[in-house]
Amino acid sequence: MQTKRKTQNIRSSLKTSTIEGSWWAVMYGSVETYFGAFFEFLKYSSYEISILSTLPIFIGSIFQNYTNIFFHLLRSRKLLLIILKLIQTILIPGIFYIGVKTDNFYIFLLFLCFYFIIAISQMSPWTSWMGYLVPSRVRGRYFGHRSQIVRIFMLISSLVAGTILNAYNDTNPILGFGILFGIGFLASIGSIVYLNQQYEPPYQTIDEKEGQINLNDKKFKSIKKFITYDSLSEFAFHISGPLMMVFWLREQNFDYIELAILINVSQVLGLFSLRYWGKKIDQLGTFTTIRGTSFCIGIFPIFWVCTYFLPEELKLPISLIIASLASLMFSGRALAMDNRLYEHMLGQNMIKLTSKRIFYRGMSIFFGGLLGGYLTKNDLYILHKNFEYLTPILLVFIFSSIIRLLIWAYYLGSKNRTI
Numbered sequence: 001m002q003t004k005r006k007t008q009n010i011r012s013s014l015k016t017s018t019i020e021g022s023w024w025a026v027m028y029g030s031v032e033t034y035f036g037a038f039f040e041f042l043k044y045s046s047y048e049i050s051i052l053s054t055l056p057i058f059i060g061s062i063f064q065n066y067t068n069i070f071f072h073l074l075r076s077r078k079l080l081l082i083i084l085k086l087i088q089t090i091l092i093p094g095i096f097y098i099g100v101k102t103d104n105f106y107i108f109l110l111f112l113c114f115y116f117i118i119a120i121s122q123m124s125p126w127t128s129w130m131g132y133l134v135p136s137r138v139r140g141r142y143f144g145h146r147s148q149i150v151r152i153f154m155l156i157s158s159l160v161a162g163t164i165l166n167a168y169n170d171t172n173p174i175l176g177f178g179i180l181f182g183i184g185f186l187a188s189i190g191s192i193v194y195l196n197q198q199y200e201p202p203y204q205t206i207d208e209k210e211g212q213i214n215l216n217d218k219k220f221k222s223i224k225k226f227i228t229y230d231s232l233s234e235f236a237f238h239i240s241g242p243l244m245m246v247f248w249l250r251e252q253n254f255d256y257i258e259l260a261i262l263i264n265v266s267q268v269l270g271l272f273s274l275r276y277w278g279k280k281i282d283q284l285g286t287f288t289t290i291r292g293t294s295f296c297i298g299i300f301p302i303f304w305v306c307t308y309f310l311p312e313e314l315k316l317p318i319s320l321i322i323a324s325l326a327s328l329m330f331s332g333r334a335l336a337m338d339n340r341l342y343e344h345m346l347g348q349n350m351i352k353l354t355s356k357r358i359f360y361r362g363m364s365i366f367f368g369g370l371l372g373g374y375l376t377k378n379d380l381y382i383l384h385k386n387f388e389y390l391t392p393i394l395l396v397f398i399f400s401s402i403i404r405l406l407i408w409a410y411y412l413g414s415k416n417r418t419i
Contacts (some may be wrong), residue, residue, distance in 0.1 A: 009124060009199035010133050011201060012199065013133055013134055013198040013199040014134065014142065014146075016194055016197050016198050017130070017133070017146065017194075017198060018145075018146045018149050018150070019194045020041055020191050020194035021146060021149070021150040021154075021191075022149060022153040022196070023153075023187050023188075023190035023191035023193075023194060024150070024155040024187070024188070024191040025150045025151065025154035025157065026153055026154070026156075026157040026183065026184075026187035026190070027092070027157075027183075027184040027185075027187035027188045028156040028157075028184075029153070029155065029156070029157030029158035029161060030158065030160070030161040030180045030181075030183040030184045030187065031092060031180060031181055031183075031184030031264065032184075033154075033158045033161065034158075034161055034162075034165070034177075034180060034208065035052075035053070035165055036049065036053065036242070036244075036245030036246075037165065037245060037249070037256070037259065037412070038096075038099060038177055039052050039053070039245075040245065040246070040249055041173060041177065042099055042100075043110075044379075046107065046243060046246045046250075046376050046377070046393070047372060047373040047374065047376065047377040048105060048244070048373075049242065049243075049246060050242045050243065050369045050370065050372055050373025050376075051109065051370070051373060051375075052108070053242035053369055054108060054111040054114060054242055054365050054366045054369030054370060054373075055109065055113065055366055055369075055370075056109070056115065056116035056117075056367070057114040057116055057120065057303045057362050057365050057366060057408075058362045058363055058365065058366030058367075059113040059116065059117060059362075060113070060116035060117045060118075060120035060121070060362060061358050061359045061360075061361060061363060061364070061365075062121065062359060062363075063117045063120075063121065063356055063360020064117070064120045064121040064123065064124060064358055064359070064362075065355050065359055066121075066125045067080070067121045067125060067351060067355060068099050068124070068351045068352050068355065071105065071125055071351060076200065076283055077125040077126075077128060077129045077200055078195070078196070078198065078200040080125050080131075081122055081125055081126060081129075081195060082192055082195060082196060084119075084121055084122050085122065085188065085191060085192045085195065086117050086192065088115065088118045088119055088120045088122075088188060089185060089188040089189055089192065090180055090185045091111075091114065091118065092114045092115075092185045092188060092322045093181055093182070093185055094111065094115075095111060095112065095115060095181070096170065096177060096178060096181040098111045100174055100177075108142070120358060120362065123354065123358055124350075124352075124354040124355045124358065125351055127341075127350060127351075127354045128201045128350035128351045128354065129198075129200065129201075130203050130336055132341055133170045133199075133201075133346065136247075136342070137282075138282075138331065139258045139282075139339055139342060140277075140278040140280075140281035140282040140335070140339055141275070141278040141279060141282060142278070143278060143335060143338065143339065144274045144275045144276075144277055144278020144279070144281070144335060145274070145275055145278065146394075147274045147278075147331075147335060148271060148272065148274035148275055149188045151267065151270070151271045151274065152179060152268075152271060154265050155264050155271060157187070158260065158264045158267075159260055159264045160183075161180045161183070161260070162256060162257060162259060162260020162261070162263065162264065163182070163257065163260060164176050164179050164180060165177070165256045165260070166255065166256040166257035166260065169255070169256050173310075184314070195379070212415060215227070215356060222344055223341075223344040223345070223353060224308070225418075225419055226340060226341065226344055227357050227360055228360075229357060229411045229412075229419045230337060230357060230360070230361060230363055230419075231360040231363070231364040232364065232407050232411075233404070233407055233408075234361050234368065234369065235364035235365070235366050235367060235368040235403075236298075236400060236403040236404040236407055237297070237368065237400070237404065238365045238366075238368030238369045238372065238398040239368045239369070239371055239372040239375075239396060239399060239403060240301050240304075240363070240372055240396055240397045240400035240401075241368070241369070241372075241398075242369045242372065242373070243372055243373070243393050243396060244304075245259075246393065247304065247393050247397075248262060248319075251308060251391060251393060251394075252307070252308070252315055252319070254315075254316065258316055261316070261320070262316065262319055262320060262323055263323075265324070265353045266320055266323030266324045266326070266327050267324075267327050268324065268326045268327075269324040269325070269327055269328045270324070270327030270330065270331035271327075272330070273331055273332065274331055274335065275329050277289070277331060277332040277335050277336070278335065280332075281332075281335060281336050281339055285336075286339050286340040286343065287334045287336075287340070287418055287419065289333070289335075289336035290331055290333055290336045290337060290340065290419070291397070291412045291413065292332075293329040293330070293332045293333035293336070294333055294404075294408050294412055295405075296325070296329040297326070297330060297333065297404065297411070298401060298404035298405040298408050299399075299401060299405070300325075300329075300405075301397035301398065301401040301404075302397070302398065302401050303322045304319075304322065304397050305390070305394045305397050307319050307322065308391070308394055321375050337349065340355075341354070341357060345349055372396050372400065374395055375392065375395070375396050375399065376392040376393055
């Protein structure tokens with residue numbers, strides 16, 4: 001009877017987790033999706049936007065390493081996550097206020113860093129919690145199903161947010177962003193309510209050692225290779241990633257409603273592919289999925305370069321096609337990478353191993369974004385002499401694609417290799 005009762009609690013919690021994730025998606029779609037547009041509205045340079053988009057993630061990835069300490073102090077993933085979410089909820093309107101009321105780049109950056117410390121610190125305990133709740137045999141299907149529903153709400157909220165921004169763009173854009181941050185604040189509260197209703201396994205159920213983990217130990221050889229590849233690929237992605245919003249708004253001259261269409265409509269293909277990806281991952285395995293999708297992702301920056309030279313009437317529709325295909329590939333890759341991590345962890349040390357992954361990813365994202373921003377700031381003078389018809393951002397896109405493909409070739413180029 002005891003086992004059956006726990007099984008029912010777990011099944012109920014998996015459904016509740018989807019609802020909780022949907023509330024989180026509304027917050028993300030209305031607030032974090034438009035951070036780049038908010039930075040642009042505040043008139044920061046492309047280099048400053050790269051810093052604002054990546055340094056807070058890097059700082060957050062460093063401090064989230066201490067999550068395991070707080071978990072053992074509180075002896076509860078649920079309590080830890082609720083505390084972190086409450087702080088994050090308070091910080092959402094704070095970011096809006098600081099951004100609008102201060103012209104000091106460094107104060108705003110400091111506040112963003114604190115926000116991402118709190119946001120990223122939630123990832124490890126949540127991963128550990130879900131790793132216990134979701135049976136390994138259906139992991140791909142469950143997370144595919146959950147991700148699809150969550151992203152539907154993210155899509156809807158992001159479309160609504162873009163419409164609101166466009167409506168107030170000519171009259172009172174500050175009010176438009178204020179409404180978005182207000183929606184995010186309320187949605188974050190909804191996420192906390194449903195998180196509190198989920199079943200939490202006892203403290204001792206999952207093996208979470210308090211000591212340090214050394215990835216150089218032989219038993220961690222496979223996950224070390226996985227984390228190394230994951231980090232290097234994120235570095236390559238974020239050489240150009242933080243500049244996409246700048247590219248669309250400045251280089252392509254899209255307005256806010258076109259931006260909302262591009263961001264959200266392009267997500268539809270990736271969104272409705274998640275159940276397909278979940279089944280395929282369970283059938284084909286995580287490595288095959290990662291290998292195929294990562295190659296496609298490697299060449300997308302070249303496609304974006306091509307859109308710059310299109311006639312004005314074709315820029316948006318072609319951009320929608322490229323962004324939709326990118327969303328499809330990124331969706332499958334992200335789902336496969338998360339499932340691959342679970343395979344490596346084998347239900348042990350999940351908080352610490354996830355923290356390791358988050359730390360190195362965050363560091364790579366920061367340095368990738370920093371490099372991309374630096375290259376645009378300095379105009380890539382050497383290349384620009386030979387390719388004067390290319391803007392600095394376009395040259396960075398080409399550079400990013402080259403790095404992506406080199407990393408793919410080294411780690412995934414042969415079927416005999418694995419991560």
